[in-house]
Amino acid sequence: MIFFRLLLKRALMLLLPLIMLAATTTPVTAQALRIGLVPEHDIFTQKTLYKQLFDYLNEQQGFSFELCMLPHHDMLLEAFAGHELDAALFGSFTGAIAIQTLDMIPLVRPHFSEGLSSDYGVIFVRRQGGIDGIDDMRDRRIVFVDPLSATGYLLPLLSLRDKGMDDYRSWFSQHYFAGSHEDTIYEVLKGHADVGASKSSIFYKIARTNPQILEKLEILASSAHVPALTLGVQSHLDRGSVILLLETLTNMHETPSGRETLNNMSIQRFITTTRKDFLPVREYAEQLDVNFTDAPYLHE
Amino acid sequence: MKLRIMLGLALMLCCFFAGGLYIYKSVSSMTLQLEQLTTFHQVESLRESLENRIRLIQSDLILSDSDRPAPFGKIISDAEELYTTANQCHQCHHNDTTSSYIEQIGRQTDLYLKNISRSLTMRGYPERLQQLQEETYHQGESLLNLAMRVTELSTLNVEKRTQIVRNSVDHTRQIVAVLLVVGPLAVLIVSWFFLQRFSGALTSLTRGTEELEKGNLDYRITDPLKNEFHLLAHRFNKMAASLSREKKYTESVQKLYRILFESAQEAICIIETRPQERGRILSVNPAASRLYGYSIEELKTMHCSDLAPANEAAEFRQRLDNMQKGNWVLTTVTRKRKDGSTFPAEISGGPMHIDEHTYILIFARDISEREQAKKELLHANQLAVAGQMAVGLAHEIKNPLAGIKTTVEVLSADLELDPEDRELFERIVGEVARMERLLKNLLKFARPPQPQVELIDLHRLLDYTMKNVEVTAIKSAAQSVRLVRDFDSHSILIKADSSQVQQVLLNLYLNAVEALQHEGEITTRTRIVAAEGCVCIDIEDNGPGIPPATLENIFTPFFTTKSRGTGLGLPICQRLIEQHDGKIEVSSEPGKGTRFVISLPMAQRPEQQGEHHE
Numbered sequence: 001m002i003f004f005r006l007l008l009k010r011a012l013m014l015l016l017p018l019i020m021l022a023a024t025t026t027p028v029t030a031q032a033l034r035i036g037l038v039p040e041h042d043i044f045t046q047k048t049l050y051k052q053l054f055d056y057l058n059e060q061q062g063f064s065f066e067l068c069m070l071p072h073h074d075m076l077l078e079a080f081a082g083h084e085l086d087a088a089l090f091g092s093f094t095g096a097i098a099i100q101t102l103d104m105i106p107l108v109r110p111h112f113s114e115g116l117s118s119d120y121g122v123i124f125v126r127r128q129g130g131i132d133g134i135d136d137m138r139d140r141r142i143v144f145v146d147p148l149s150a151t152g153y154l155l156p157l158l159s160l161r162d163k164g165m166d167d168y169r170s171w172f173s174q175h176y177f178a179g180s181h182e183d184t185i186y187e188v189l190k191g192h193a194d195v196g197a198s199k200s201s202i203f204y205k206i207a208r209t210n211p212q213i214l215e216k217l218e219i220l221a222s223s224a225h226v227p228a229l230t231l232g233v234q235s236h237l238d239r240g241s242v243i244l245l246l247e248t249l250t251n252m253h254e255t256p257s258g259r260e261t262l263n264n265m266s267i268q269r270f271i272t273t274t275r276k277d278f279l280p281v282r283e284y285a286e287q288l289d290v291n292f293t294d295a296p297y298l299h300e
Numbered sequence: 301m302k303l304r305i306m307l308g309l310a311l312m313l314c315c316f317f318a319g320g321l322y323i324y325k326s327v328s329s330m331t332l333q334l335e336q337l338t339t340f341h342q343v344e345s346l347r348e349s350l351e352n353r354i355r356l357i358q359s360d361l362i363l364s365d366s367d368r369p370a371p372f373g374k375i376i377s378d379a380e381e382l383y384t385t386a387n388q389c390h391q392c393h394h395n396d397t398t399s400s401y402i403e404q405i406g407r408q409t410d411l412y413l414k415n416i417s418r419s420l421t422m423r424g425y426p427e428r429l430q431q432l433q434e435e436t437y438h439q440g441e442s443l444l445n446l447a448m449r450v451t452e453l454s455t456l457n458v459e460k461r462t463q464i465v466r467n468s469v470d471h472t473r474q475i476v477a478v479l480l481v482v483g484p485l486a487v488l489i490v491s492w493f494f495l496q497r498f499s500g501a502l503t504s505l506t507r508g509t510e511e512l513e514k515g516n517l518d519y520r521i522t523d524p525l526k527n528e529f530h531l532l533a534h535r536f537n538k539m540a541a542s543l544s545r546e547k548k549y550t551e552s553v554q555k556l557y558r559i560l561f562e563s564a565q566e567a568i569c570i571i572e573t574r575p576q577e578r579g580r581i582l583s584v585n586p587a588a589s590r591l592y593g594y595s596i597e598e599l600k601t602m603h604c605s606d607l608a609p610a611n612e613a614a615e616f617r618q619r620l621d622n623m624q625k626g627n628w629v630l631t632t633v634t635r636k637r638k639d640g641s642t643f644p645a646e647i648s649g650g651p652m653h654i655d656e657h658t659y660i661l662i663f664a665r666d667i668s669e670r671e672q673a674k675k676e677l678l679h680a681n682q683l684a685v686a687g688q689m690a691v692g693l694a695h696e697i698k699n700p701l702a703g704i705k706t707t708v709e710v711l712s713a714d715l716e717l718d719p720e721d722r723e724l725f726e727r728i729v730g731e732v733a734r735m736e737r738l739l740k741n742l743l744k745f746a747r748p749p750q751p752q753v754e755l756i757d758l759h760r761l762l763d764y765t766m767k768n769v770e771v772t773a774i775k776s777a778a779q780s781v782r783l784v785r786d787f788d789s790h791s792i793l794i795k796a797d798s799s800q801v802q803q804v805l806l807n808l809y810l811n812a813v814e815a816l817q818h819e820g821e822i823t824t825r826t827r828i829v830a831a832e833g834c835v836c837i838d839i840e841d842n843g844p845g846i847p848p849a850t851l852e853n854i855f856t857p858f859f860t861t862k863s864r865g866t867g868l869g870l871p872i873c874q875r876l877i878e879q880h881d882g883k884i885e886v887s888s889e890p891g892k893g894t895r896f897v898i899s900l901p902m903a904q905r906p907e908q909q910g911e912h913h914e
Contacts, residue, residue, distance in 0.1 A: 179421020
């Protein structure tokens with residue numbers, strides 16, 4: 001019985017996005033699919049990291065892709081809203097916004113080697129930096145990832161509020177956005193900021209290559225889990241192409257070349273992502289009185 | 301020589317292979333170096349491209365704060381190009397110094413790109429952003445300096461390597477040029493060497509064969525030839541010596557046969573058998589020339605049938621056919637001389653094969669003397685038979701005849717007979733007397749008396765005999781016959797029986813007088829033939845002559861044209877002369893006269909008499 005339940009669940013998970021594609025779709029032509037991407041690492045590393053994934057898809061199914069790096073999350077949404085992008089890798093916050101306001105269809109998200117398919121935000125400081133708690137952070141400098149980053153902004157703010165901070169703009173002497181999770185970490189590490197907030201997966205990923213991270217930085221707080229970076233597509237895309245893309249991504253761990261690509265990205269496999277997975281993010285936003293429909297690009 | 305040729309060819313082949321290999325290796329090396337040079341220039345271009353990319357990004361960074369900042373996509377694209385270019389540099393092979401720089405470039409590029417990324421993504425903190433941009437800009441300048449330094453180093457390196465490659469190319473070109481010049485030259489020299497060896501030897505051998513062709517069989521190759529040519533020259537010399545020996549042997553054999561051919565007493569003719577020239581005389585020996593009276597050259601232009609009398613032409617052709625068929629023919633024929641005279645000849649002939657061609661070889665000899673001897677032998681035999689018969693007959697008849705004669709004479713004297721009967725008795729006695737004379741002559745012929753030889757003066761004997769003829773025969777007949785004396789001016793002595801010689805002369809004169817009938821001239825000449833040691837007595841009349849048929853049998857016993865002749869007169873004369881070791885011959889021409897020639901040996905040679913005679 002359990003087996004059948006699991007099977008039914010997986011089938012539903014696969015079918016759900018397809019049901020969502022029931023509306024009129026735009027066929028994928030020979031023109032390259034434009035994939036939007038915002039940096040988790042620096043722009044170039046991020047592009048290089050994901051290029052191999054789309055090279056694999058190209059090789060397997062003949063899709064051609066054009067990776068479009070965008071420096072900020074709002075630009076990603078703006079480009080997606082303006083149909084400059086056919087698909088994009090959304091963070092959980094931007095993903096939730098896109099689902100709600102841009103009718104984005106989430107397809108897959110990574111299932112990391114550590115067994116997780118979600119991320120959470122971490123708040124970190126330099127060890128011996130004199131910051132042990134929220135009170136020590138007063139009048140210090142804090143660096144976020146992006147105002148539309150769940151793990152690099154939204155969730156850390158919730159954590160800090162839970163710890164007693166009412167308004168971060170007055171709590172900290174300086175707040176700014178590094179643009180990527182990696183840069184956020186290095187801003188704190190190099191002393192340009194005192195407190196930093198970033199995605200846990202990136203934090204630990206960098207820590208694996210740079211021992212200074214764990215030696216010199218200390219995580220003070222962690223947030224709730226949210227879906228990891230998710231590939232979402234425009235709802236008007238050709239249904240068949242989307243299904244093919246979905247199947248290829250969810251099955252790529254079953255092929256040697258697919259496994260190799262996944263390994264290079266520290267990903268075990270891709271799993272299907274649904275709109276439902278983003279519902280908690282919306283709740284977190286609401287807790288911070290963030291209205292998804294306030295974004296200026298939504299009104300253009 | 302074969303070994304040397306093989307070695308020479310192998311050496312040349314090795315040289316070709318070595319030269320080819322060297323050229324191939326040089327060209328390959330040169331190509332590789334040129335490829336390297338091209339790569340260096342590409343690297344140089346890459347470095348320049350790297351510098352340009354950095355400058356471009358630096359410009360982008362400067363413009364980022366201006367009113368017209370560079371588009372984000374362009375900066376990303378430029379940065380990616382920079383990254384790609386820097387990585388391309390890193391992939392190249394360099395020396396340690398350059399590699400160190402390249403690694404620095406790689407590291408600094410990574411940092412530079414990260415800072416660019418930060419500069420592009422950071423918001424909300426202008427001071428920090430400016431600081432970051434300045435830091436990034438300085439980083440870019442540092443990277444640019446580093447790239448320029450590397451470019452300088454690379455340029456130096458490229459120049460050095462270019463020079464090295466150029467030197468190598470020059471060196472290779474020189475070597476290839478030398479090989480291209482020396483190689484063919486070496487081949488030419490080796491070929492010339494072999495050609496000299498070959499052509500020298502071949503010239504020597506060719507000269508030798510030419511000399512042999514000219515007939516100089518004594519020519520020998522003396523040039524110091526080598527190896528197989530030496531052996532060939534040795535064999536050639538042996539062959540020439542052998543040919544020389546063979547030639548000498550052949551010449552001697554040929555000479556021998558030539559001598560045999562030319563000195564043969566028999567006439568030898570070689571006759572053509574080819575249809576168009578059948579019977580033509582190809583070759584004759586001097587004996588043939590002597591036999592037929594033609595020169596050898598004349599004979600060679602003649603047909604063999606020209607040597608036969610016309611009446612034997614058919615028989616001659618039949619005989620020639622027989623010989624050509626392969627039969628050897630031996631026969632007696634009549635042949636004709638150049639002067640038209642004929643003679644009996646014994647010929648033997650048959651086919652002769654030389655080099656698959658058939659000729660006819662004919663030997664011919666004049667058998668006139670043999671025939672004459674045979675005739676004389678026959679004549680002698682006839683005489684002997686006749687003599688024996690005569691002697692026997694004479695003995696048997698002589699006495700009865702004497703009795704008959706005596707009885708008839710007695711009866712004629714005793715009986716009274718009528719005149720008619722008496723005439724009959726007298727006629728019987730006369731006929732018996734004639735029979736006795738006949739018997740007497742027959743005995744003389746058969747058993748001529750032995751000559752009583754004495755030294756006599758021929759002219760006195762002739763004169764004496766002629767006077768007797770004038771007195772007895774001519775006067776009595778009252779004929780107008782003159783006896784002319786044409787004696788040699790010298791007196792001639794002969795050893796002979798004067799009565800027998802006189803009997804012979806008398807017989808001849810009487811026959812001549814009888815032949816002249818009423819008038820004529822009988823000339824008597826004497827000639828000394830010193831060469832033969834004899835004297836010739838010619839008795840010639842100008843009478844009507846003797847017909848050939850008669851002349852042929854004139855010395856045959858019992859042959860006579862006279863009604864009452866015995867046919868023994870001239871045979872007796874011949875026997876008497878022959879008893880004196882002499883010879884009597886007759887010649888006559890009807891209507892012109894007859895001539896008898898008597899040859900007798902002289903008792904003394906004219907010089908012995910103190911004078912010379914011809």
